[in-house]
Amino acid sequence: MQKKIKLTIDKIPVSVAPGTTILDAAKSVGIVIPTLCHMDLKGTCVQNKPASCRICVVEVEGRRNLAPSCATACAEGMVVWTNSARVVRARKTIAELMLSDHPNDCLTCPKCSDCELQRLVMRFNIREMPFQGGEQSTRKKEVTAAISRSMDKCILCRRCESVCNNVQSVGVLGAIRRGFDTTIAPTFDRMFKDTDCTYCGQCVAVCPTGALTERDNTDRLLEDLNDPNKIVIAQPAPAVRVALGEEFGMAPGTIVTGKLATALRHLGFTKVFDTDFAADLTIMEEGTEILHRLKAFLAGDKSVKLPIMTSCCPAWVNFYEHNYPDLLDYPSTAKSPGQMFGAIAKTWWCEKRGIDRKKVVVVSIMPCLAKKYECERPEFSVDGSPDVDYSISTRELARLIKRANIDFAQLPDSDFDTPMGESSGAGAIFGATGGVMEAALRTVYEVYTGKELPKLEFTQVRGFDGIKEAVIDLDGFPLKVCVAHTLGNARILMDKLRKGKLDYHVVEVMACPGGCIGGAGQPYHHGHIEVLDARREAIYREDEGKAIRMSHKNPDIVKLYEEFLGEPLGERSEELLHTHYFNKQIQ
Amino acid sequence: MSEMKLSCEAVRQVEEVCEKFHNDPGELIAILHECQDRLGYLPEPVQRIIAGKLCIPASKVYGVVTFYSFFTMSPKGKHPVSVCLGTACYVRGADKLLEEFKRVLGIDVGQTTPDGKFSLDCLRCVGACGLAPVATIGDKVYGRLNPADIKRIISEFEAEE
Known part of the structure; x- marks a missing residue:
């Protein structure tokens, strides 16, 4: 067995295996150092450790400069301070500098309340913006079938670049140009649709800010649900029911299948079937x-x-x-x-009831962003009528439920409709x-x-x-x-x-x-x-x-x-x- | 996808350069240097060939090309003009020099004249600070330049043809 390294963090004695970072060592004794660019989905290959944002700096006694705790290995006898006046000041300044060229539109940003930069600003008690930089408004914006891109909100953490290249090997996203002009862009600064992008959306899954988000279909769905001439059918995917509860404060892994079916009915879907x-x-x-x-x-x-x-x-x-x-x-x-669901719903189910497929709107509720793109593939439609009209994500469904004044946790369970439930x-x-x-x-x-x-x-x-x-x-x-x-x-x-x-x-x-x-x-x-x-x-x-x-x-x-x-x-x-x-x- | 097609000869040249460096991704910058040397610039199709040979994403190649100001994706003029904006040149009026070049050539920094004869760029220090302000045209270095000289120098190059 390897010898353990002993050190103190904020006066607390810690003993860790060689190679452990200060960040992880601190976490093991209940000290959660703030991070921003860092991401490590342990046990998977999803990692981003560029040590570039400097939010996680700590003071190590005997060192002249503050050390990034995410990239500094513990050493024997180290004395670390994660919350000294110097550290707190530096962290706050770093965050303030990030805000200096960040659009000031948090209230209407799709990432509002789920944004990691916003959380840091609250945590550091930043109440004004002392620096005014040039806003990055010239950076590209794009809405694809699946992904929405507002690169003026990018803080260059490189998480998206890491997943796109190192995890997915798709190799579309990367940093271009240099200095203040640096931006993360798809190959040759093209639009996603003109590249090898697969719309897997993992760049969205890891983006800490509102730079990369899903294409929002909730308003479109609300319109359809309120149209008396349309028959709107829901089909939620298997993974939705084990994650949706998280959006309502439930523990991860809570199964909400019954509540999900009830919520979809409350929202006004004519039929609540099941992708399962x-x-x-x-x-x-x-x-x-x-x-x-x-x-x-x-x-x-x-x-x-x-x-x-x-x-x-x-x-x-x-x-x-x-x-x-x-x-x-x-x-x-x-x-x-x-897609199989859509094809059967708009043939078998419609024909049996003598319903014109053009009156039916099939909406899939998916853990996925690529499904949004999939709905638009021309081979999945008949005479301009898509088998699945469009797809919303688990997150979008949660937003719709909240918007419809539904207290999700209080909902009774119900079953899916037959014959496709x-x-x-x-x-x-x-x-x-x-x-x-x-x-x-x-x-x-x-x-x-x-x-x-x-x-x-x-x-x-x-x-x-x-x-x-x-x-x-x-x-x-x-x-x-x-x-x-x-x-x-x-x-x-x-x-x-x-x-x-x-x-x-x-x-x-x-x-x-x-x-x-x-x-x-x-x-x-x-x-x-x-x-x-x-x-x-x-x-x-x-x-x-x-x-x-x-x-x-x-x-x-x-x-x-x-x-x-x-x-x-x-x-x-x-x-x-x-x-x-x-x-x-x-x- | 790419708007322009490369000549077979250009494709052969790019592949040859990549192979000369054993298709080693670690040699990307050297490969880009030599390709630009041979072809004059690094358009998209060239970057795609390099990416393919080196088995790296084209976005990586593009990232490097846009990072270094030396690399260019548009063809340089027959006589590339570079105005030094280093400290010594700047304090001795390089900005006025640059404005005059822009006016005489009728192009902005990073552009090439429609006849393909001249292109205009800026650089930082050619190591001739004693001669500030300095500009280079092709391999030639011009020192102690005065904006009033520029029209004459350009016309000399034009007369060369």
Whole structure:
């Protein structure tokens, strides 16, 4: 065992492992040093440690200069002061200098009350702005389908650059120019839409200020909800129900499925269905596709593309369309659950009731920002009528609930509407990395072997390891599977595939750290991994609480096939539930 | 995506430079230097080729190109004019010199004349402070310049053609 280092922080004796930063050592004894640029989602690769903002400076006795606690390792006998007059003065000045060129529009900023810079200003008791700098109003503003960019609010913390490059390996965001003119911009200072941006939105998830936020669809939704000629249908995704409560002061990991359904009804949705239902449908289609490819492969068909890769995640779809156009026939052709829901709602559900699809507005509530973009993909609409009209994030839903005078915590529980509200536990776990794989395995095992699955849980594919692999015994056939989250890990797999060295049968990819529970539309985690841990744990609790835990045993899914679709990968399923991919490489 | 197309020869040159430096991302600045030397400037397609060869995002290359004022994304004139705005030159009237260059050439800093003959830039110190104020045109250094001289000097270059 390594020798521990002893030091004192604000007179408190601390003993830590070598290499521990002063910031972490202080945290271990209950001293929370303020930070701004620093982010470390422990246990994942989401990190930003440029030590550039200097908000976290501390006084170390015997040192001339103040030290950035996030980047200074503890040393034996160190005497550290985190709250001396000199430190407090320096920190305040640094924050005041940041404000000098920051737009003074906090009251109407979308990040108001969730802004880390604003919190520091309150914490440091800054009540006036002593410095007046040149405002960065010339910096670009842009509203894309998914992301809204106001770079005049950027404080150059580089968190977005770190996730875009080091975590996602998308490499679109980066600093350009120098000095006061420095700004973070997409490649060649273009608009996001003219770059390789996947709209994963992780830049939004980590931005401490209002520089990067989601495109807001709440006003549009309110208008639709108040239009008596429109039938507005809600479909909330699996990860929403384990995170929404946080926006109302509940502990991370609180499951609010019942309250969510009630709240959506109070808001005025005509029907409150569930994306989990469509997740089960996805498993039917994707699972069947897995089985088809496997059987062809085992029959000696050399042309079959393996591994088959999941295609539920729209940022991941963008990623391979932009970066791997030569490998577009590997991913499953199954649409995402959200899009499957829209396609079925605007055909089966509408036709059964004789309703014109143009009167129906399908709104998905997603932990995701890429879904906003996905709704606008032209192939997901019929004669100008999109299958899913638009998507709002978990955060936007919380804002709508507050705006509608609803006391969320007091709401009674209720169930989703039928016939697109019933779901299995397999649908519920779609929200966490490994969840789609586990859901698929539950169904694939039973269909392939014709036997009952002895144990439902495939714990090998759970957890936050970047790349997980497992071999599943399908009655003698070893099925090799792999699960990756973050696009950086996906790139590792795709580069291997390009070299013909990816030896799996099935691969799951989710773009966001932790899967959809860590999506860019979720309540901000502000760098606390405990939040993601709690959401993941809740997802699996939701699964355990379900009476039905396998997609193919969901009675409403069985009914849908009997009444309308016929069989998985049948003619109608192919038409409504499957898609194709495009080469989007930028030359 | 990029508005302009590179000639096959230019593409070959850029690839050759990258390979000369073993496609090493650590040599990015040296590669950019040599590419600019050979092609005169670093337009988007050149940066994309370099990014591809070095397996780094084009945004990284663009970040470096926009960071260093030496690198340029627009073609320089046949005779690049640089006015020193270092301290010694500045106190001896470099600002007036610059204004006169702008007036005579009819372009702003960072621009190139429509005929492609002259471009105008500023720099900080060429190490000839004793001759302040100083400007360079191509490889030639002009010291103790007076705004009144500029029209004549420019016309000499024009007469050269």
